[in-house]
Amino acid sequence: xxxxxxxxxxxxxxLIQAEKNVLIDTVPFEYAGExxxxxGEYISVEELDYIVINHTSYERCSSLCELLKIxxxxxxxxxxxxxxxxxxxxxxxxxxxxxxxxMTLRLDxxxxxxxxxxxxxxxxxxxMTYMDGILFSCDAFSDEGKGIEGYYIENLSHMSDFVYSxxxxxxxxxxxxxxxxxxxxxxxxKGAIKLYKELSEPYDGDNRKVSVIYYSKTGNxxxxxxxxxxxxxxxxxxADYSKKELLDVIYKSRGVIFATPTHNRNIPFEMAxxxxxxxxxxxxxxxxxxxxxxxxxxxxxxLVYSILRARHFETxxxxxxxxxxxxxxxxxxxxxxxxAFYEKIINI
Ligand SMILES: Cc1cc2nc3c(=O)[nH]c(=O)nc-3n(C[C@H](O)[C@H](O)[C@H](O)COP(=O)(O)O)c2cc1C
Numbered sequence: 001x002x003x004x005x006x007x008x009x010x011x012x013x014x015l016i017q018a019e020k021n022v023l024i025d026t027v028p029f030e031y032a033g034e035x036x037x038x039x040g041e042y043i044s045v046e047e048l049d050y051i052v053i054n055h056t057s058y059e060r061c062s063s064l065c066e067l068l069k070i071x072x073x074x075x076x077x078x079x080x081x082x083x084x085x086x087x088x089x090x091x092x093x094x095x096x097x098x099x100x101x102x103m104t105l106r107l108d109x110x111x112x113x114x115x116x117x118x119x120x121x122x123x124x125x126x127x128m129t130y131m132d133g134i135l136f137s138c139d140a141f142s143d144e145g146k147g148i149e150g151y152y153i154e155n156l157s158h159m160s161d162f163v164y165s166x167x168x169x170x171x172x173x174x175x176x177x178x179x180x181x182x183x184x185x186x187x188x189x190k191g192a193i194k195l196y197k198e199l200s201e202p203y204d205g206d207n208r209k210v211s212v213i214y215y216s217k218t219g220n221x222x223x224x225x226x227x228x229x230x231x232x233x234x235x236x237x238x239a240d241y242s243k244k245e246l247l248d249v250i251y252k253s254r255g256v257i258f259a260t261p262t263h264n265r266n267i268p269f270e271m272a273x274x275x276x277x278x279x280x281x282x283x284x285x286x287x288x289x290x291x292x293x294x295x296x297x298x299x300x301x302x303l304v305y306s307i308l309r310a311r312h313f314e315t316x317x318x319x320x321x322x323x324x325x326x327x328x329x330x331x332x333x334x335x336x337x338x339x340a341f342y343e344k345i346i347n348i
């Protein structure tokens with residue numbers, strides 16, 4: 001049995017040459033010609049018995065159609081959602097083989113593939129393939145020029161719950177070498193799994209925390225944001241934190257209030273960009289609210305609610321809005337709004 005990396009341009013694809021020949025993952029469509037050439041260094045594409053698709057993203061799967069033109073009856077192995085995605089991508093039938101958790105596939109007397117279903121690392125379809133101490137981990141432990149930690153933070157951190165449970169499982173598996181979909185092979189497998197486990201560890205802190213995240217250009221929204229501190233609420237000015245830090249605040253809070261003025265009948269970019277980056281996997285038990293100063297039309301706090309509701313997040317009552325600098329009446333109404341929101345959170 002031999003294993004060759006037949007990938008192209010940093011996109012790894014692995015050929016296992018045994019009594020049954022297997023290709024693990026493919027490369028982006030534009031590199032299909034080079035992939036075929038690389039396979040051809042060892043066997044002809046017609047000699048492939050199986051193609052394992054660990055993940056159906058463009059980078060990993062889009063050359064499959066070119067291989068099927070040469071070997072239409074090769075068995076394509078993927079998860080339930082992987083096979084469904086391939087159907088939608090090819091718009092045609094193929095010889096499919098469903099990978100189930102811990103299912104094995106014998107290649108010859110000494111070599112057997114095993115499939116680990118690891119949904120959401122990083123699509124619902126994802127799985128890993130294992131053979132005698134070697135883990136074909138697909139996008140887990142990938143590099144893409146960012147280092148494995150950088151790749152995790154950018155591409156997988158929003159899936160941390162799924163990563164964490166996959167790592168707990170992988171700790172129980174005997175792994176001598178990891179062959180990821182991008183980057184060098186990894187021999188310090190325990191170290192890589194430990195790193196991913198630390199990065200994805202679930203937050204176990206104060207689950208009653210309430211935070212106000214605010215943007216304010218001329219101080220009117222900031223004035224009321226600062227007023228929230230008297231209720232024990234933490235406040236964060238978007239100008240003072242990175243998006244990653246603010247997302248972390250959101251994920252670690254039970255109640256989150258977005259405070260924003262209206263600019264050009266819209267949400268200012270700094271706030272909109274943060275809202276668009278919230279990941280739904282992290283938002284199962286949170287309550288959101290919004291307030292903000294405005295001059296004449298005041299759409300922003302309402303838009304915050306619309307976006308959150310469209311994404312099925314729970315919002316509190318109606319947004320609180322006030323003209324320019326809040327007067328005494330607005331201040332007392334605001335205090336009632338914040339107090340009621342805070343009490344709702346701590347009494348959940
Ligand atoms: C560039 C710009 C665009 C604005 N556009 C709107 C608008 O479309 N609708 C509105 O009600 N107020 C608008 N305003 C007014 C602000 O919402 C208002 O001055 C608010 O009090 C500013 O809050 P801040 O002091 O927290 O920045 C705009 C202000 C600026 C600076």
